[in-house]
Amino acid sequence: MALPKYTETRYRIWHYFYIAICTFVFIFLIAPLFVIFPLSFNAEEFLVFSEGMKNLDPDAFSLRWYKDMVYGTKNPWGLAAKNSFIIAIFATLGSVILGTVAALGLSSRHMPFKGIIMATLISPMIVPLIISGVAIFFFMAKAGLAATHTGIILAHIILGTPFVVITVTATLSGFDHSVTRAAASLGSNPVNTFMKVTLPLILPGVISGGLFAFVTSFDEVVVVLFLAGLENTTIPIQMWTGLREQLSPTILAVATCLIVLSTLILISAELLRRRSERLRGINR
Amino acid sequence: MSSETKQILTTDGIPLEISLKKAERKNKIKAFLLVAPLLLFLIITYIFPIGEMFTRSIDDKMITNMLPKTFKSMETWDGKELPSEEVFASFLSDFKILVEKKEHGKLAQRLNKEKNGFNTITKKLFRQVKRNKIDETQSIKEQIMKVHKRWRNVEYWQAIKRTAPPYTSAKYLKAMDMYLNEDNKITQVSEDRRIHRILWLRTVEVAFFVTVFCFLMGYPIAHLLATLPMKYSNLLMICVLLPFWTSLLVRTASWMILLQQQGVVNDFFVLIGLVSDDNRPEMMYNKVGTYVAMTQILLPFMVLPLYSVMKTISPSLMRAGKSLGGTPFVAFWKVYFPLTIPGIGAGCLLVFILAIGYYITPALVGGASGTLISNQIAYHMKTTLDWSFASAMGLMLLGGVLVIYWLYNKLVGVDNIKLG
Numbered sequence: 001m002a003l004p005k006y007t008e009t010r011y012r013i014w015h016y017f018y019i020a021i022c023t024f025v026f027i028f029l030i031a032p033l034f035v036i037f038p039l040s041f042n043a044e045e046f047l048v049f050s051e052g053m054k055n056l057d058p059d060a061f062s063l064r065w066y067k068d069m070v071y072g073t074k075n076p077w078g079l080a081a082k083n084s085f086i087i088a089i090f091a092t093l094g095s096v097i098l099g100t101v102a103a104l105g106l107s108s109r110h111m112p113f114k115g116i117i118m119a120t121l122i123s124p125m126i127v128p129l130i131i132s133g134v135a136i137f138f139f140m141a142k143a144g145l146a147a148t149h150t151g152i153i154l155a156h157i158i159l160g161t162p163f164v165v166i167t168v169t170a171t172l173s174g175f176d177h178s179v180t181r182a183a184a185s186l187g188s189n190p191v192n193t194f195m196k197v198t199l200p201l202i203l204p205g206v207i208s209g210g211l212f213a214f215v216t217s218f219d220e221v222v223v224v225l226f227l228a229g230l231e232n233t234t235i236p237i238q239m240w241t242g243l244r245e246q247l248s249p250t251i252l253a254v255a256t257c258l259i260v261l262s263t264l265i266l267i268s269a270e271l272l273r274r275r276s277e278r279l280r281g282i283n284r
Numbered sequence: 285m286s287s288e289t290k291q292i293l294t295t296d297g298i299p300l301e302i303s304l305k306k307a308e309r310k311n312k313i314k315a316f317l318l319v320a321p322l323l324l325f326l327i328i329t330y331i332f333p334i335g336e337m338f339t340r341s342i343d344d345k346m347i348t349n350m351l352p353k354t355f356k357s358m359e360t361w362d363g364k365e366l367p368s369e370e371v372f373a374s375f376l377s378d379f380k381i382l383v384e385k386k387e388h389g390k391l392a393q394r395l396n397k398e399k400n401g402f403n404t405i406t407k408k409l410f411r412q413v414k415r416n417k418i419d420e421t422q423s424i425k426e427q428i429m430k431v432h433k434r435w436r437n438v439e440y441w442q443a444i445k446r447t448a449p450p451y452t453s454a455k456y457l458k459a460m461d462m463y464l465n466e467d468n469k470i471t472q473v474s475e476d477r478r479i480h481r482i483l484w485l486r487t488v489e490v491a492f493f494v495t496v497f498c499f500l501m502g503y504p505i506a507h508l509l510a511t512l513p514m515k516y517s518n519l520l521m522i523c524v525l526l527p528f529w530t531s532l533l534v535r536t537a538s539w540m541i542l543l544q545q546q547g548v549v550n551d552f553f554v555l556i557g558l559v560s561d562d563n564r565p566e567m568m569y570n571k572v573g574t575y576v577a578m579t580q581i582l583l584p585f586m587v588l589p590l591y592s593v594m595k596t597i598s599p600s601l602m603r604a605g606k607s608l609g610g611t612p613f614v615a616f617w618k619v620y621f622p623l624t625i626p627g628i629g630a631g632c633l634l635v636f637i638l639a640i641g642y643y644i645t646p647a648l649v650g651g652a653s654g655t656l657i658s659n660q661i662a663y664h665m666k667t668t669l670d671w672s673f674a675s676a677m678g679l680m681l682l683g684g685v686l687v688i689y690w691l692y693n694k695l696v697g698v699d700n701i702k703l704g
Contacts, residue, residue: 011612022508025501029583030523032538033530035548039541048546098322105318110311117319119693124330126689128641130658131678134665135333138340158330161322219531222643226665239533243648247540255534262529266522269529 033259040065040252047247065253076238077254084234087149088217091156095213098157099164100206104194106165107172118165125162129222132159137226147229155223160213167212171205171276204276211269215262334682341676344452347394350387351378355448363445366438372425375444376418383413399443405432455676460484480660480677487656487681490574490646491639495586497579498635499628502586506627509587510594524591528584536645539577543567543649569651577645582638586631593627626695633692637685657681 003015043062044050052060069077105111106118124132136155137146145151179201183193199206221236228237235254242251292300348355353374361367382388392406408431412418418427429436446464457463457470461478465471472478505524509517527535542548550564559565567573597620605615643658650656657677664674 018504018508022505025505025583026520026523028501028580029527032535032542032580033527035541036534036538047541047544049548049551098325102319102322105315105320108311108315108318110308111315111319112312117323119689120326120331121319121322124326126637126685127334128637128643128658128681128685130641130643130661131334131337131682132330134661134671134674134678135330135337137665138336138671139329139333154329158326161326165322215529219533221533222662225662236531236533239531239537240644240648243533243537243540247537251537252541255531255537258531258534262531262534263526266525266529270525 036252036255036259040249040256042249042252045249047249047252065249068250069253069257072250075250076233077235077250080233080235080238083149083232084218084236087152087156087232087234088214090153091160091217092210092214094153094157095160095164096206096210099161099209099213100168100202102161103165103168103172104198107169107175121165122162124158125166129159129220133223133226136223140227146227147232149232152224152227152232152234155227156213156217156220159220159223160216163212163216164206164209167205167209168202171202175202204272208269208272208276211265211272215265334679337675337679340672341455341679342451342453343672344447344454345450347391347447348450350382350391350394351375351444354378354444358445358448361445363442364438366425366436367441369423369425371441372428376413376420376424376428379409380413383410394447395444398447399440401434402440402443405434405440408432409435455673456680458673459677459680480657483655483657483660487640487658490571490578490654490656491636491642493575494578494582494639495632495636497575498583498586499632501579502583502590502631503624503628506587506590506594509591510597511599524584524587527580528588532581532644535581536577536648539573539580539649540568543573543576568649569654571650571654573649573651574646574654574656577649578639578642581645582635585634585638589630589634590624590627593624593630597623629695630692633688633695637688637692640685640688641681 003012007015038053038061039047039049041061041063042050042053043060043064050060068075102121106114106121111117136158140146140151140155143151145154175198179197180193183197184190188196219236221234221240224232224234224237225240228234235258239251239254242248294300294303296303354371357371357374358367361371379388379391382391388406388410392403395402395406409428412427412431418424434440446468454463459480461473461481462470463473505520509520509524512520544550545564545566545568547567549567550559553559554561554564567576601619601623602615605619606612610618641658642656643662646654646656647659647662650659658681661674661677661681664670664677
């Protein structure tokens, strides 16, 4: 973004002003995540930077809250983490299977009522979560699935499928259908064609949709608040109660772990996106 | 010529047109069958329950089923004078059945909502019935009227008659701070009790300003990301994507730490001398907190659509604009900006839709003056257990969102949503 030498002064000023604004916005976006790191290593119980921390005194830092997170007495994080992972994994599997199959149908040029069906399938993403929560709660209560893992998994499948449908239809939009016809002409049945030809080609889209579904489920709190009993507590629920009652540094330790997890997910999502673009022949 | 009018046949002797249609139909069914499992699943677990919210929100059958005889005999009553002996008698017989089923409390509660004062007089009537004080051989009207003076007041009988229809719009009116008065006219509740309208207005206001802030902050950085060389923009893109992938609660927690009175932002303000140390401003548990946190949380949803549109705009267009004599500002305003409008529409509508239904962040950092309509819905679902009222408010909110969604679909198209 170097300016050419002939730039007039006022445009030069404007340019630096623009850079300053962008810097501010980037800091605004990313800085809040970095406040959590140092504070989670705080040796004291308060959520402010102590004098010792400001002077980088090693005694002011400790792993105390991480120990509390793992070994603390009566602490809910172990159960919550277990539940969160079980629910998210099954919800992701369900969303990916249902969503991918539906996306295959939607991408067919023979699909009738495409617009309205697409709008219906995507609606859980658009409808405010609080309304989804109320509606899903009514269904689960009637079906006797409130306060069960099954109920929460089904709810998260509802919320996760739109992401899979969107990413997979996007991947299929650049898909060359002559390869499936070639497979068929060579004597492959449709299921075999899908497993051996189509799936490997659209896999990056499927996995990145799956990542969205996983994160949606792993981070979801509104619907779970309506559905969960004491047995089904999840990490977001625990964080929510923790943040409402008292902000303890243990929450920050958990939050740091979650940031590390989301960084890993971000990296895999980016790698997948690039691979998918390479496979679809999009060069940028 | 005859060969043109003659039908073309396939090898089986079936006209080609019919054969093609058959194949087409087969493909249609195949495609539909692939979508069917998800569609069916969503209709059963999601679309129907939303419909159920509607029936629940207008449902008033409970009382209709409690007083069947009373409402039957009230059909002929003109509603001006006190009702006839017959109405009193059927009310008593309905009431006796309710007492046997121990449901008279529910009745009192429901009637009390319609008109204050029913609780006391129903309790009095209950005691009389329980002790068998009412002699059915004599005038029941006279005896009930003796129980409490309010039973002699025609307004209370009018209130009972108003509850007769199995459906009611009361919950929707209540959400707008209105109610049906004695003459069946829509009336506003007294000024000091109008809480819901404030919440609706505040919800729209917060969603609107968050959208504006997101646009003002998102546009420059989307432009920077789209124009920088790949190796820098990829690095900066992480600043947008990392918050996008990070848990909502983690981001809210970090804002709670930043904005608290002893927090980093206040420390910084004190350091640069903006405020004095003993006079730190309250930035959390009010609207400021809601605005700041929501803007940061929703900003990626503005940047990503803008970026994907800006990426497709060729830089040579701006150069052409400048070489034709436009100043950089004119070239930007006349050439670049109009081309980004689809992205602006997509980003703004997406942020607005997400902001209008926000619940978690306002509940944590909003305090009393920062809560939105979603918080009210959750409150009625979990605390007061008035599910029909929560359903009514939810559907009103949904109505608003669907209008915006429809607009979004018209302008951008749902299948053009891009993620990441």
